[in-house]
Amino acid sequence: MAELQMNKPLKPKASAVWLIDNTTLSFEQIADYTGLHVVEIQAYADEEVGRGIIGESPIQCGELTAEEIERCEKDQNAQLQILKRDGPALKVRAKGPRYTPVARRNDKPDAIAYIVKHHPEVSDAQICKLVGTTKPTIQSIRDRTHPNSSNLNPRNPTELGLCTYAELDKAIRKGLKAQGIDPDAQAKAKAEAAAQEAAAQAARDEEKAAEDKASFDFSNFLKSSGN
Template sequence: MAKLLHPKATAVWLVDNTTLNFKQIADFTGYHELEVQGIADGDVAGGVKGFDPVANNQLEQEEIDRAEKDPLYKMKLKFNPAALDEDKRRGPRYTPLSKRQDRPAAILWLVKFHPELADSQISKLVGTTKPTIQSIRERTHWNIQNIQPIDPVALGLCRQSELDAAVAKAAKKQDAVMNDDERRKLVSTEQSLGMEAEPRLPSAIEGLETFSLSGSSRDEDEEKKAARKDYSDADSFFNLPDESSDDDDEDDDRK
């Protein structure tokens, strides 16, 4: 199967030299639509020189012209006979020397925000080994105190589409019931952005969901009963003792 050479540089060239939309460029280069938008905004691929796919015999100019007229058209890579029977890449991803120091930060980000990912998936995404992943999970890495979690897509260690595919694959293996926050971690970026926010109680009244006013209602009932008592005579109102009993006690003392 034919593969595109220098996809990021090709995406830069298409953004600068064509009127294609982000979706068309993302479909052709294999990047996520948000990454292409980041290239157009200057947040991604800073300093990367554009790679002309037409001049390098990877794309026909007719494909670009047709795609510019039809926003829904997907461009096709030019047929390359030398790419027939090309073996699929196996083993961990190769990471350039300039980015290898960023791998612990990417691993920590994946472990923190996507704990459902298996070590084999993380190893394939960022090109690392399972002992390194295990040491970061258990916080026994020699430099764990200085490692800050950073998105591997932002570091250029993997593509957003690859991360979304790994997360979706891990989601299928989990049968447990999940809340909205956990479900957003297991879906793609486009799906999570389209989800409605889960209604929540303000933090000031959390824990009072089962609070009832049964105790206060009992106090009110007792007050009402006390108010209904008959205080028509002075003795019942002041709760005075009987005079006969007091007189009897005084007579007994005198004897």
Template sequence: MANQLLMPKATAVWLVDNTALTFEQIANFCSLHHLEVKSIADGDSAQGIKGLDPVSTGQLSRDDIKAAEADPTKRLKLLDPKVRVPELKKKGPRYTPVSRRQDRPSAILWLVRSHPELKDAQIIRLVGTTKTTIAAIRDRTHWNINNLQPLDPVTLGICSQIDLDFEVAKAAKYLPAAPEAPAEDTLVPASETQEAVVNPLADENKSADEVFKNFASLGEGSNGDDKS
């Protein structure tokens, strides 16, 4: 990555206010047009922008500024930064060590069976495979499907438990809500229980003699209880 000036317009504001450099020198150093630098000097541009001292940021030395002020034809050069900021790597498929690559189909089979909610893109991030391989294992058309055994990718060392839990939790957010459990049966109303009790004295199909016999038997039962 080429060395670049930090905040070019703010640096130009500072150079205009604190040096005797020409507009062309400042424009060349800050990668601006000399007319834009002139508008900064006239107050027509960059209003409200606070100047940035390139000396304090280590991008320019005071000796270079003095030399350029003495010679309008001299070009300022950006100093090499003292601290290198590492470039951020773009996220891509997870790298799997060569010694573990033969275990990836088994890990994919485990993920497909144990966590069917995971999308192909999530499995790719976890084990570093391709959609073609995942589809072949899902459809059981993989060339070695009969010899594959589902194995936990965490146990195999292909991914971490934290990464697996994160992807599973993320996939769970898109699962349909579980149906509500049916309400438990409530107590039967007293009116229904009373109707269920057989009243030997209120059976319309019985004759009067049978009703009196039932009544007599109830009386005998109560007398027996009194004797005891």
């Protein structure tokens, strides 16, 4: 067994949620401190996942000081330094085949359906590695011959705990590159499109508010005020 260095918080997700809600640290700083993928931090901030996670203060846990957080808030390039904990280093088993708890095995079809629907660039071989499934199972979900096809509910495998954000992101990037697509360029294009749509929606809302104001019948208002 290898020793795990105690330089990360004991509850990384709870710490991440708290830091997002209570500090001005960047997503990169929080990701570096917790050991989570920056995409996962972004998803927590957008409340796309992790709504049931209760934030836990790393200050109260004795892992950070308020001064350390303030130092890093002032310098976006600074890295949070966790306080040393007493006790021996934790031991972890060497990496082996992916094990899925019995309680989560029924979630696999939903996870496969999610990847097939939202990330068609991910190959079947990559899905097998991410979820711990077989190619025949994936194919049965694709062609809707799976025994539970009528009840499938596509759900993010990271939310189900079947793989990490880093693993899913790596598979997506690999799939896009295999198609000759630059993952970073695509992500930038999507972000720009989302920003443009948000700006357009804001303009539409502002225009509608102006129209509503212009069409307001002041005569009725004056009559009611004079009574």
